[in-house]
Amino acid sequence: MKSRFQIWDSRNLPNVYNGHSNGMTVNRRPASRRSTPFSVMPSQLIILIENGGVDLGIPGLVDAILSKLPDVIPDSFRAKLVQMIRDKITEWTDTVAEEFELNLNRYSSAKGQFYDDVQILRNGSASYNDLKDTLIKLSKANIVSDLLILTHGSDDRIVANGNINGDAIRAMKTENGAPLKIRSVYMMNCVGSTLNQAWIDAGAKVSCGTKKNNYLPEPTTFFFFRLWKGGDSFLVAASKAYEQSIAAINGLIKAALSALPWGVGNMISINAADFDFVQDSAPEIVGDGAITIQSKDLSFTQSMKTQMFTTTVVPTKLLKRMRYMRQMELTGTTKTMTASPACIGMIKQFEGFKDKRYTDAGGNCTVGYGTVLHNGGCNESDSSELPYINGISETQATELLVTRITAAQKAVQDLVKTDLNQNQFDAIVSFVHNVTPEVFAKTKVLANLNTDSLGGVVDEMRLWVKAREAGNVVVSKNLVERRTKETELFTRPVNQPTAVSASMSRYSRQFYDTGEHSLLGQIIDKVKNAPIANISELEPTQMYSVNGVDFNYGQIITMGDFYENYQMLAGADPAELTRLKALIIRSENDYKQTIFAMGPGGKGPDDDEWETATGGRYLDLAAVNNSHFAPPHPGSAFENSLKANNKLKWRYYHEQAVNTARAGTNSDDMNEALKINAFGDHFLTDAFSAGHLINKEEVMDSFLAAVTTNGSVNSTGKSVLGQIAKKAFTGGLKTAFSRYQTSATKAKVNGYLDDAGMFQTLLEGILEQKPEMVANLFVKAIH
Secondary structure (H helix, E strand, O other): OOOEOOOOOOOOOOOOOOOEEOOEEOOOOOOOOOOOOOOOOOEEEEEEEOOOOOOOOHHHHHHHHHHHOOOOOOHHHHHHHHHHHHHHHHHHHHHHHHHHHHOHHHHHHHHHHOOOEEEEEEHHHOEHHHHHHHHHHHHHOOOEEEEEEEOOEEOOEEOOEOOEOHHHHHHHHHHHOOOOOEEEEEEOOOOHHHHHHHHHHHOOOEEEEEOOOOOOHHHHHHHHHHHHHOOOOHHHHHHHHHHHHHHHHHHHHHHHHHOOHHHHHHHOOOOHHHOHHHHHOOEEEEEOOOOOOOOOOOOOOOOOHHHOOEEEOOOHHHHHHHHHHHHHHOOOOHHHOOOOHHHHHHHHHHHOOEEEEEEOOOOOEEEEOOEEEEOOOOOOOOHHHHHHOOOOOHHHHHHHHHHHHHHHHHHHHHHOOOOOOHHHHHHHHHHHHHHOHHHHOOOHHHHHHHOOOHHHHHHHHOOOOEEEEOOEEEEOHHHHHHHHHHHHHHHOOOOOOOHHHHHHOOOOOOOOOHHHHHHHHHHHHHHOOOOOOOHHHOOOOOOEEEOOEEEOHHHHHHHHHOOOOHHHHHOOOHHHHHHHHHHHHHHHHHHHHHHHOOOOOOOOOOHHHHHHHOOOOHHHHHHOOHHHOOOOOOOOOOOOOOOOOHHHHHHHHHHHHHHHHHHOOOHHHHHHHHHHHHHHHHHHHHOOOHHHOOOHHHHHHHHHHHHEEOOEEOHHHHHHHHHHHHHHOOHHHHHHHHOOEEOOOOOOOOEEOOOHHHHHHHHHHHHHHOHHHHHHHHHHHHO
């Protein structure tokens, strides 16, 4: 899971938190932290402990550490090393075991200062029913709980008497008839992250569990509880506990290695943060991580499922690399830097474009990329609205946005004393644009920047995700996504400074679609005259008419998917071409926004829309599209195949275009040559698509050879189709097929198709009767 956790900083909330996210004005006037008052509830600490104490996790941690030590350590010394490691971990664990297990008196300070009571469910009482009854009883008594899970576990499972999994946890809420009053859940069991959402669904405000197997149950839990009692927010306590555990492990290993004879240990450099088992033990936090042990005025009227947001804590080694990369990448001082085109594009994506005036979520009249014209709703009488009565162009909206970004940029230049690289500068400018320069000046984000605490910068930025919506302060999904992208940008090394490369690193799909064909063609058409520095220069002016409908070069490239050959395109109905152009532009907008963070964006067309626009031709062409795939391998059975491939198809049209140009006598002839060449370039661009690097005939032949023998489905085929049937025969597909009753067929399907086994039998019959069709579908799947 990517690191993508952000919350609003309720500790240092300024009186005015002013900004926009997707056109939403955020808390423009002083506001209370909550929309309605709640009584301060008493609190209780619940500890579920099973097989805890010294043995919990220690053997696994020792073995994991030893597996990472270099082979130069003599075997005779390893036994001593094991004992040293075990003694130190036991020392940590005993401290925690005493505090958590041995005597309730050990909780006296916590009980009086932080909790009204402490209850331990241990071993015999550490059962699902005991835990459920305790949580329900406390919830009905209006007592808020903190829950510590100190047990073993696995995927979607806590080891205790009774079955404690995600469904069982959610069932507690159902039995209670309302969300449980759980403030926080901290789990030390393995793969606790798989239960985070279940606790949130049950009513918890925040939950933490490890990403995978937990090799650091101790001392992480000890550090967490100490930080939590000390007043740190849940997010900070869980994050710092993980980092302190890594530091402790590093100190332990260093001390152990220093005891090696002849100074060998001093020549060995090891960082526990690089160990895979340490990274597996990273905590994932879901929910409102700003909650502290003092947070008691909470509302439990609904679960937080619709407000779920998550972080996976990143080891400090990344922050050290950030500092190193920043020094390598500095191009000037912060005072001389400006926001890059990529930064402007990213903010455009956050704000969203609307060409008409509208009243935003904060109740203010807004236009374009989230520019507020005036406080209060649009009324057509305020003078600020007059220039936009008939709407606003994207260019005008960009000008207004850049004016606001310039103000944020100046604030960063004036206030930040630390030199930043371009990615860091852009991320902070975006953040300041959202919260306003006035608010930024008072934040801990700035304080951490000016003390060069890069980890602190990221942590503090993550806290700004709450907004006022419909009169209530809530976690905003838009702000969660914004903080995610800003913090990812802040921590990303600057490899190539162009807007294209910076944004492309955020984008990965297995498809090669219409919009990509078109954009690549537009780049080709543009650079034939001069290089381009940025994708924003891509505004095609050269158009080519096809039966009265104008297309740019890139848009003609896309036509290879809609027409079998150029002659069909040249004779196409103008009405059909007009329909296709509208869909092509939609696909372009989708990819411009997704890849380059430019333009209005929007959802691209689906297969049904292309099928309708082409009169039912689109999917038929896709079934016989050998010419879009790579040539056969030399020496293969299909080396001399007469079926086309993308290399032959492109060469055919390129040669035809060259001949047309050579024979031409005027500009119309040259344009015709360019249109032919553009159509052929569809197959050239296909050659650079990962899904087209295969030869279709070879793959189809290999598939059929693997799943059939002499025309009949073999054991491999039955296994493959069985897995497909098991996964596919659900939902709408199951409903649709279950209505049908079959007679005897070659596939021997009789009765209703109402289970996966019957569906598998049907698939086997289809494979035997229509092998080419099934093989073609297989190629489409991997394509």
